[in-house]
Amino acid sequence: MDAIILDNVSKFYGEVLGVNKVTLSIPPGITSLVGPNGSGKTTLMNLIAGLLQPTRGGISVCGLSPSDPEHFFRTLGYATQYDGFPRGLTGWEFVRNYLRLFGFSPKDTERMAWESIDRVGLREASQRKIAGFSKGMRQRIKLAQAIAHRPKVLVLDEPLNGLDPLARAETIALFRELGNEGSHVLISSHILHEVDLISDQVIMMSQGYVVAEGQIRGVRDEISEQPMQVLIRCDKPDVLASQLFHHSQVVEAKVHADRGGLLVRTHHAESFYKLLNRIALDGVRIESVAPADDDAQSIYEYLIGSEESTK
Amino acid sequence: MMTLWNRQILAIMRIDLAKTFFAKRGLWIYLLALSPAVPMLLHSLLDRHEGNSDFGQDVQIFAGIFQFFYLRIAIFFGCVGIFMNLFRGEMVDKSLHYYLLAPVRREVILVGKFLSGLVASVTIFCGSVLVQWCSLFCHHPASLLNSYMFTGPGASHLVSYLVAAACACVGYGSVFLAAGVLFRNPLIPAAVILLWESADGILPALLKKISVIYWLKSICPISIPSPKGNNSILNLLIFDVDPAPARVAILNLMLLAGFVVVWAAIRARRIEIGYGSE
Ligand SMILES: Nc1ncnc2c1ncn2[C@@H]1O[C@H](COP(=O)(O)OP(=O)(O)OP(=O)(O)O)[C@@H](O)[C@H]1O
Numbered sequence: 001m002d003a004i005i006l007d008n009v010s011k012f013y014g015e016v017l018g019v020n021k022v023t024l025s026i027p028p029g030i031t032s033l034v035g036p037n038g039s040g041k042t043t044l045m046n047l048i049a050g051l052l053q054p055t056r057g058g059i060s061v062c063g064l065s066p067s068d069p070e071h072f073f074r075t076l077g078y079a080t081q082y083d084g085f086p087r088g089l090t091g092w093e094f095v096r097n098y099l100r101l102f103g104f105s106p107k108d109t110e111r112m113a114w115e116s117i118d119r120v121g122l123r124e125a126s127q128r129k130i131a132g133f134s135k136g137m138r139q140r141i142k143l144a145q146a147i148a149h150r151p152k153v154l155v156l157d158e159p160l161n162g163l164d165p166l167a168r169a170e171t172i173a174l175f176r177e178l179g180n181e182g183s184h185v186l187i188s189s190h191i192l193h194e195v196d197l198i199s200d201q202v203i204m205m206s207q208g209y210v211v212a213e214g215q216i217r218g219v220r221d222e223i224s225e226q227p228m229q230v231l232i233r234c235d236k237p238d239v240l241a242s243q244l245f246h247h248s249q250v251v252e253a254k255v256h257a258d259r260g261g262l263l264v265r266t267h268h269a270e271s272f273y274k275l276l277n278r279i280a281l282d283g284v285r286i287e288s289v290a291p292a293d294d295d296a297q298s299i300y301e302y303l304i305g306s307e308e309s310t311k
Numbered sequence: 312m313m314t315l316w317n318r319q320i321l322a323i324m325r326i327d328l329a330k331t332f333f334a335k336r337g338l339w340i341y342l343l344a345l346s347p348a349v350p351m352l353l354h355s356l357l358d359r360h361e362g363n364s365d366f367g368q369d370v371q372i373f374a375g376i377f378q379f380f381y382l383r384i385a386i387f388f389g390c391v392g393i394f395m396n397l398f399r400g401e402m403v404d405k406s407l408h409y410y411l412l413a414p415v416r417r418e419v420i421l422v423g424k425f426l427s428g429l430v431a432s433v434t435i436f437c438g439s440v441l442v443q444w445c446s447l448f449c450h451h452p453a454s455l456l457n458s459y460m461f462t463g464p465g466a467s468h469l470v471s472y473l474v475a476a477a478c479a480c481v482g483y484g485s486v487f488l489a490a491g492v493l494f495r496n497p498l499i500p501a502a503v504i505l506l507w508e509s510a511d512g513i514l515p516a517l518l519k520k521i522s523v524i525y526w527l528k529s530i531c532p533i534s535i536p537s538p539k540g541n542n543s544i545l546n547l548l549i550f551d552v553d554p555a556p557a558r559v560a561i562l563n564l565m566l567l568a569g570f571v572v573v574w575a576a577i578r579a580r581r582i583e584i585g586y587g588s589e
């Protein structure tokens with residue numbers, strides 16, 4: 001009841017594949033949807049928000065469907081990727097005009113519009129015409145429009161695109177806030193490191209398919225039969241490398257150019273860590289050991305980047 | 312429920328009316344609507360200068376311009392501009408999704424937009440009828456005008472023209488609203504409808520009745536006398552052999568428009584956002 005559920009959803013644009021056979025159950029919290037251009041992120045979000053109808057499969061958001069718009073769109077807010085606005089409006093008019101469609105009293109409408117504009121930090125600018133806004137301001141006014149009615153489910157298509165570092169940090173803080181309030185926040189991006197720190201879970205897409213899904217660590221485990229990389233800082237990396245090569249878990253070991261470290265690829269992380277403990281007792285001084293790719297970026301590169309490069 | 316829908320329709324009209332009335336790209340609609348007033352005013356000035364004033368002739372001139380140009384060209388294309396843009400214009404601006412993401416039924420969106428189009432077009436085109444009326448008749452002596460308007464048929468003619476113009480907005484408006492919902496490129500259906508409406512004179516009686524112009528001609532207060540040579544093309548356009556009574560015509564036109572709007576509302580549920588991939 002509390003989740004966004006997609007059941008074997010496919011969308012074709014004529015012959016062109018948008019997304020294929022997507023089955024997901026997205027729990028509350030911040031979820032990022034990651035994939036390169038054309039992987040189907042926007043298509044998936046448009047399907048969830050009812051801007052597109054699935055060719056096959058079924059979708060429900062907290063038990064609601066877009067065929068019941070009067071309830072559905074009170075629950076869901078969606079800031080699309082489209083950089084389009086009705087002509088001739090100021091930022092404030094834009095947010096207020098569409099908020100009027102909810103049927104709140106005029107006073108509440110005004111108050112809620114201001115509150116959301118304040119949340120994205122556009123109070124002054126919102127008195128100017130949107131036509132004169134910068135890309136970052138347009139992104140933020142779209143965000144204000146999407147959150148103005150306080151939806152429980154917020155879908156944001158590339159909301160960080162075009163924001164400067166300060167605005168980006170502020171916006172990310174806002175996502176955190178919204179996530180902590182118990183909302184669903186679904187954020188898409190093709191740059192993973194900007195969202196992986198704040199995400200409770202990730203969904204990775206490539207060429208219309210969901211290729212991995214879950215918590216970042218979980219996603220890593222899902223592909224555990226694939227090698228994992230570990231970064232070791234130590235004083236005698238070549239000695240360590242030669243010792244490691246005697247063990248079958250180690251696929252590859254590369255000594256850093258500065259001769260102060262080693263990058264190891266292994267098939268089995270746990271037994272490798274045990275092995276490392278034994279070797280460390282044999283006189284190699286190890287400063288630090290860290291998984292080189294336990295962040296989503298490397299998983300992403302791995303899953304999607306490598307596919308891209310073999311194309 | 313009704314009060315929510317009323318509020319929503321009002322909110323939609325506030326958004327869309329501003330767009331329709333004050334859009335720079337809609338300026339040509341005003342020019343088109345007022346275009347008959349220019350030759351009428353010139354004619355007026357010329358008549359006054361030459362001191363001749365044939366009242367009966369002026370009544371005929373008004374009727375001719377109204378039926379031949381105003382209904383068929385000015386209001387027709389004005390409604391293409393206003394009503395097709397209600398949906399297509401927002402597709403071009405990539406702003407239609409803001410409506411589709413609001414807690415409003417698609418049918419309510421459609422009705423709200425239709426009413427906005429109607430308010431705008433009726434204001435513009437009925438307003439222009441008044442301007443034209445004044446331009447053409449202003450040079451006649453006040454006493455003559457008075458007796459024409461209040462003891463003669465003048466007032467009822469004027470009301471008939473206003474009703475016909477408003478009905479034209481309802482009829483053409485519904486058709487072009489539907490075309491905007493149904494077609495990606497609405498210019499092709501507009502051309503087809505233009506052909507259909509022009510062929511009205513040669514259509515069999517039954518088919519005629521599903522054209523807008525047939526009913527509009529029936530509302531017009533005076534029929535143009537047919538010129539010599541009964542088979543000229545011009546004749547087919549203006550002259551109608553079997554007009555319906557005005558009341559019946561209005562009723563039928565409303566039914567036609569209602570049917571088209573309901574159909575468009577049902578189809579609106581299937582609208583998908585595809586502004587072209589970004
Ligand atoms: N309206 C459309 N008509 C035809 N094909 C489309 C349409 N919209 C998207 N596609 C196709 O569907 C696929 C998925 O596109 P989508 O826009 O969902 O990707 P995306 O992940 O959002 O990409 P981006 O990062 O560029 O926004 C692409 O191959 C795209 O060409």
Ligand SMILES: [Mg+2]
Pocket residue numbers: 041042043081157589
């Ligand atoms: Mg996209």
